[in-house]
Amino acid sequence: MFKNPNYVYGPMDVLVPSSLQFGEFLLKRMIGCKGKTAFINATTEERTTYGEICQEGMNFAVSLVHLGLRKGQTVAICSENRSEYFKVVLGVICAGGIITTMNPAYVEDEIRHVMKITKPSFLVCSPNVYKEHSRTFKSLGHIKRIILVGNEKKTGTLSFTDITIPVNNDNDNEERVIVNDRITRNVRYEEFEPVDVKGQIDTAFILYSSGTTGLPKGVMLTHLNLIIMCSFASTLAEATTLTITPWFHAMGLVGKLIELAQNRTVLYLPKFEVDLYLKAIEKYKVQIIVVVPPVLVAVFKAPKKYDLSSVQYVYSGAAPLHKDTSDLVNNTFPNARMVLQGYGLTESTLAVSRAKPDVPQKAGSVGSLQPGLTVKVVDIKTRRPLGPKQTGEICIKGPTIMKGYVGIENKEVFDSEGFFHTGDVGYYDEDRDFFIVDRLKELIKYKGYQVAPAELEALLLKHEAVADAGVVGIPDVAAGEVPLAFVVTQPGKRVTEKELQQFVAERVSNPKHLRGGVRFISAIPKNPSGKILRKELRKMAKHAKSKL
The missing domain is CATH 3.30.300.30 (ANL, C-terminal domain)
Structure with a gap:
């Protein structure tokens, strides 16, 4: 009945829609700006609009259901960052499926390990991935259909283009949407209804923990987890963002979903090359960069030959950013207003805490708690909750914390109060700002x-x-x-x-x-x-x- 004085409580007001279908939520957020550019591939200059993501996402959802996908079945996507990625994600979620994202650099044993966790019925992959691993994919009995993105067609697979792009866009008045597994006309938004789900308990994503200390585990995130994470307000909605984080990873995937919900334009590079990265900032007048600390170090040490004055904010995550590194930002980005650090996990649907734009930051701080979360820092040996400036393991509960791991009982990772044990070591100060020290196991x-x-x-x-x-x-x-x-x-x-x-x-x-x-x-x-x-x-x- 009483709050624990050693617990840290985030803001409690979190607004959610009446429908807790994440695909429906995202579609509503994007459909109003159909003509706006959502993604730009900085390498090829290919542009993808919000309208294209919405349209092809709805078309893909209808095709998946026609092909036999049922609510609660899993669809894996294994691809490098490319224009079809979020069309696939949107389509699967709208169809009531569960999306699981796989690292395209996995070798055979790693593929078999994660596939054993999720047992997907459908697999969407890029031509490069299929060329490398087709034999492994075909040996997995649970995969019923393999869908290739891009223009290549292979025997025994379906083409994403064939089942998503109409044969003739003039057929909008036809009643039949699919003939012989080919889509004949675009699905209209006003006629489209995503498959109903129980958003508080139904799984939307199964992502994989990073596996830095062991084999990856399957992290189950619900529709509600994602809706809440994508609902937090932003004052930077009109900014252009540059990212290099792979989209199969929570930082890339959920980070981009947040930006889609905010209708930003996102510039991406399929892989990091420092010269191309800096050239993209100059050419597209990027205002926000999302980085991991090693990228900042590489940028700081690169020759200063590009105009980087457009950068206003630097978001850093995934690993601690030392004060001396952040102090170098203004030497490289002369108009950067601040470096914003955050702390998050796949198990928390990304951010647990984050610094706020235009609020003075303390050196080394990863900011204050996101809305709805409660955190306790416990003594590593005694498990006693600690007060300010006492270092211990960070434990979290709240509406963005995962449903659990696939095949692992929750009692193994949640305590009796419902707190998830992160394995991260840190502390908070008198202002309830958080500081991360390191991983407990490291x-x-x-x-x-x-x-x-x-x-x-x-x-x-x-x-x-x-x-x-x-x-x-x-x-x-x-x-x-x-x-x-x-x-x-x-x-x-x-x-x-x-x-x-x-x-x-x-x-x-x-x-x-x-x-x-x-x-x-x-x-x-x-x-x-x-x-x-x-x-x-x-x-x-x-x-x-x-x-x-």
Whole structure:
């Protein structure tokens, strides 16, 4: 009956529509600006309008139902970022299906692992993915139909174009919409009704946890989870955004759905190339960039030859952004008003907290809670709720928290009060602003002290010869664990192991010294959202030491 003084409560007012069908919600948000550009491929300059997403999404939904998709069945999409992506997503959700997004870079074992979790009845994929994995896809008995996007046609597959684009657009008055599996006319918005769902409990998306510490798990997000996340008001709705985050990942997928609900124009690059990235900002006068910290570091260290004055806001997520990195923003983007950090998880339908535009930010803060959420920070050993500026595990509950993991009982990941245990370590201050320290499983235990790898990585990046860095703990008989740094050097720069150890030792307390040494490698292994794959670094740590 009484609020816990050590819990942090976000704003409680969250407006939701009477219908909790996410496809219907998104369609209503987009249909009013049919002529506006939704996406621009900065590599090819291909443009996709809101009207095209709505029209082809509705057409695809009707075709899917005609082909046998039933409410609650899963449709997988495995593709690089391309114009058809959100047409597929909208169509599946409107048809009452569950969309699951797969990393197109997966190898066979990874494909089989995630397919075993979701068992999709339909698969939508790009020609590149199909060429690489068609044999694997065809061996999976649960896949009834494979649909190819693009212009290529392959035996045993359906063409997204054939089942989505009418043979003759002049047939709008025909009663029959589909003949011989070909769509004959566009579905009209006024006649279209998405499949009814129970939005509070029915799953809309199954996404995969990033798998940085183990095999990915299937995260079930409901229609209500997504509606609430896409309903938060924005003062930047007219801005043009640039993103490179892959759309199979929550940061890319849900982030883009939020921007579609706000009717923004989104510029995207299928893959990151620093020169093309900066050129796109200049050419399209981008106002908002959404990045992960390694991208900012690469941009800061690139030659200054483009006009980047259009950038007003820099949104950073997926990994901690050190103060010294954020301080460099104005040197690169002269008119940037602020760097906005956020904190989120796939399990929370993206954002848990975020900084607000034009509100002064504290160094290192990831902002305040999103509406509807309650957070407690608990002692890692005793599980006792902690007060301000006390570091512990962050636990969350609220209407954007996932329904659960596929095949895992909720009691394993939620406590008796309904809080989800994130595995992230952080704290909040007297103003209820949050600060993230690191992942619980990634903390290095040195003689009882907890050392955060992210702090050491940010420090190493300050060295002029360091292009990228990753830190893990390695076993030590006396101390338990000691920090080992993997370092990528800047082209043309040289630095020794001893120099970097001394550089760190002069700037941090004794437990954080690089007693495990420094190893020089060509690239830090990361997942598509920019998070360091420490399990890969730990494997590398077992091999022979590198030499310059």
